[in-house]
Amino acid sequence: xxxxTLVLVQALNGLQFGMMLFxxxxxxxxxxGIMNLVNLAHGSLYMLGAFFAATLQHWTGSFLIALALxxxxxxxxxxxxxxxxxxxxxVRDHLDQVLATFGLILFLNELVRIVWGATPLYMSIPPALRxxxxxxxxxxxxxxxLALIALGLAVALFLYVLVGKTRLGMLIRAGASNREMxxxxxxxxxxxxxxxxxxxxxxxxxxxxxxxxxxxxxxxxGDGILILALVVIVIGGIGSIRxxxxxxxxxxxxxxxxxxxxxxxxxxxxxxVIAGAVGPALASMLIYVVMAIVLFVRPQxxxxxRSR
Amino acid sequence: MLTRRExxxxxxxxxxxxxxxxxxxxxxxxxxxxxxxxxxxFGIAAVGLNFILGFGGMVSFGHAAFVGLGVYAVxxxxxxxxxxxxxxxxxxxxxxxFAAFVIGxxxxxxxxxxxxxITLAFAQFLYFVGVGLKQYGGDDxxxxxxxxxxxxxxxxxxxxxxxxxxxxxxxxxxxxxYRFVQSRFGMALRGIRSNEQRIQGLGLPVxxxxxxAFVISGVICGIAGALLANLTQxxxxxxxxxxxxxxxxxxxxxxxxxxVFGPVLGxxxxxxxxxxxxxxxEHWQLLLGPILILVxxxxxQGLMSxxxxxxxxxxxxxxx
Numbered sequence: 001x002x003x004x005t006l007v008l009v010q011a012l013n014g015l016q017f018g019m020m021l022f023x024x025x026x027x028x029x030x031x032x033g034i035m036n037l038v039n040l041a042h043g044s045l046y047m048l049g050a051f052f053a054a055t056l057q058h059w060t061g062s063f064l065i066a067l068a069l070x071x072x073x074x075x076x077x078x079x080x081x082x083x084x085x086x087x088x089x090x091v092r093d094h095l096d097q098v099l100a101t102f103g104l105i106l107f108l109n110e111l112v113r114i115v116w117g118a119t120p121l122y123m124s125i126p127p128a129l130r131x132x133x134x135x136x137x138x139x140x141x142x143x144x145x146l147a148l149i150a151l152g153l154a155v156a157l158f159l160y161v162l163v164g165k166t167r168l169g170m171l172i173r174a175g176a177s178n179r180e181m182x183x184x185x186x187x188x189x190x191x192x193x194x195x196x197x198x199x200x201x202x203x204x205x206x207x208x209x210x211x212x213x214x215x216x217x218x219x220x221x222g223d224g225i226l227i228l229a230l231v232v233i234v235i236g237g238i239g240s241i242r243x244x245x246x247x248x249x250x251x252x253x254x255x256x257x258x259x260x261x262x263x264x265x266x267x268x269x270x271x272x273v274i275a276g277a278v279g280p281a282l283a284s285m286l287i288y289v290v291m292a293i294v295l296f297v298r299p300q301x302x303x304x305x306r307s308r
Numbered sequence: 309m310l311t312r313r314e315x316x317x318x319x320x321x322x323x324x325x326x327x328x329x330x331x332x333x334x335x336x337x338x339x340x341x342x343x344x345x346x347x348x349x350f351g352i353a354a355v356g357l358n359f360i361l362g363f364g365g366m367v368s369f370g371h372a373a374f375v376g377l378g379v380y381a382v383x384x385x386x387x388x389x390x391x392x393x394x395x396x397x398x399x400x401x402x403x404x405x406f407a408a409f410v411i412g413x414x415x416x417x418x419x420x421x422x423x424x425x426i427t428l429a430f431a432q433f434l435y436f437v438g439v440g441l442k443q444y445g446g447d448d449x450x451x452x453x454x455x456x457x458x459x460x461x462x463x464x465x466x467x468x469x470x471x472x473x474x475x476x477x478x479x480x481x482x483x484x485x486y487r488f489v490q491s492r493f494g495m496a497l498r499g500i501r502s503n504e505q506r507i508q509g510l511g512l513p514v515x516x517x518x519x520x521a522f523v524i525s526g527v528i529c530g531i532a533g534a535l536l537a538n539l540t541q542x543x544x545x546x547x548x549x550x551x552x553x554x555x556x557x558x559x560x561x562x563x564x565x566x567x568v569f570g571p572v573l574g575x576x577x578x579x580x581x582x583x584x585x586x587x588x589x590e591h592w593q594l595l596l597g598p599i600l601i602l603v604x605x606x607x608x609q610g611l612m613s614x615x616x617x618x619x620x621x622x623x624x625x626x627x628x
């Protein structure tokens with residue numbers, strides 16, 4: 001495999017990672033932009049979705065059945081969490097929201113550890129999507145990852161139509177730019193909140209389920225992606241789905257390509273020992289550098305929504 | 309600013325803390341000397357965080373960065389054979405001040421949610437630096453032998469001496485923060501929290517005040533980190549993990565962010581809770597999570613206001 005095909009493969013990996021980040025971040029940014037709620041427990045929904053699906057796949061043997069049942073199951077779990085804890089937080093300040101949802105993470109991570117144990121679960125790729133396909137002569141790429149990219153794009157398109165062309169989407173956009181005005185115009189804001197939270201929960205669960213077969217399903221799996229998704233929505237502009245789509249792809253590509261190529265690039269300009277030590281660390285930090293630069297140039301992110 | 313009530317709580321608590329080594333020795337339980345020293349160290353860090361949170365309105369979700377920086381500075385210095393305590397102190401103050409200046413210069417321009425997230429991102433940044441330091445154990449961390457050496461002055465290897473050293477630094481930090489809060493600088497800081505535009509309008513340099521406060525806060529947390537390194541003799545990226553930043557926030561809120569001393573009580577409450585719950589069950593976080601949620605929802609004033617006598621109190625929030 002020559003270096004250009006390696007770049008192609010890593011670019012696809014980055015794109016696939018970006019798509020999963022987008023699924024996760026889209027819900028987070030909507031909840032934040034419209035409901036003004038910092039929900040750190042968004043990662044817990046991602047984790048719950050993956051655990052439900054792993055268990056269901058283990059019982060039924062079918063990925064599709066697992067997917068079809070785990071989504072509503074996570075939705076119900078999300079609705080319970082929303083009704084018990086999050087609903088009282090809408091009117092609180094961000095500090096309260098951060099702390100209370102931090103408490104939720106501790107609780108849910110531990111709960112999952114009690115119910116499913118500390119050892120990671122594994123999901124298998126559905127039979128139809130196993131194996132690899134030749135993209136170019138001699139360049140094979142796993143079908144499942146291509147399917148994830150396609151599905152991510154499909155969800156992005158669905159959200160684009162939902163937000164851009166439907167009445168619900170119109171209310172979502174209006175809510176993101178000026179919530180008080182929407183409320184004053186007589187829209188049932190609670191119903192809108194429920195719809196937005198539900199969409200977010202299902203998308204997070206979907207991301208968790210889809211990465212189940214390529215990552216391990218374990219307690220705390222939502223924490224890492226949560227931090228990355230926060231970076232994504234800050235870069236993209238809080239409340240903007242388009243922003244989080246662009247930012248998710250940027251972050252996915254930068255992170256994956258950085259990890260893959262930065263160490264060897266550094267080795268070309270400095271002694272191998274130093275490059276070996278600095279490279280991986282620098283690669284992990286790369287997206288935070290990108291965020292700092294974006295915020296320095298555009299403090300409200302790439303696609304600012306709020307008109308205040 | 310320092311009410312008589314808070315002064316009383318602070319004095320009584322510090323006096324009680326001074327007695328801990330005697331009581332622990334009498335009870336034959338030396339474990340508690342180290343445990344309470346840990347409480348005081350996290351108390352110092354929480355007081356440092358609360359200086360910008362409670363009085364400056366800046367919610368930092370990344371102060372573990374400065375604690376971790378202090379831990380790494382002392383740990384790596386000792387590891388490389390530099391054990392002079394005064395060098396450690398200078399190194400930690402210089403490093404954490406520099407880091408807080410750089411991070412603060414970016415962060416304090418923003419506010420609200422963006423401030424929370426950018427501080428978090430910077431802490432993550434340092435976390436990955438720690439993970440990337442493969443020659444110092446990377447993810448697993450590194451155990452080192454030895455503590456800060458203050459030559460003939462102090463022998464920190466002795467648990468009781470170390471305890472009183474931490475106690476003295478806690479007392480000094482509390483005193484300094486009280487003085488800052490009461491000073492013109494602290495007044496301006498509280499003014500900025502209440503109404504930034506108005507302070508700007510009065511002609512005060514808001515950015516510089518906020519940045520200065522951020523640096524002071526970072527240095528206090530760095531010093532706490534240096535003490536923590538002396539206590540545990542272990543460096544690890546775990547000190548920089550974002551959940552440690554969350555713990556600091558929890559301590560501040562549990563103790564009461566409207567007072568200087570409150571966060572020390574919060575640190576005690578959280579660490580004692582952890583210790584108690586984990587002695588009952590390994591799944592103690594299952595209990596800690598809901599306790600935290602309940603505190604946020606129903607007891608936002610923190611422990612400080614729950615203590616008697618609830619006579620003299622000052623307003624928590626300024627006028628809009």
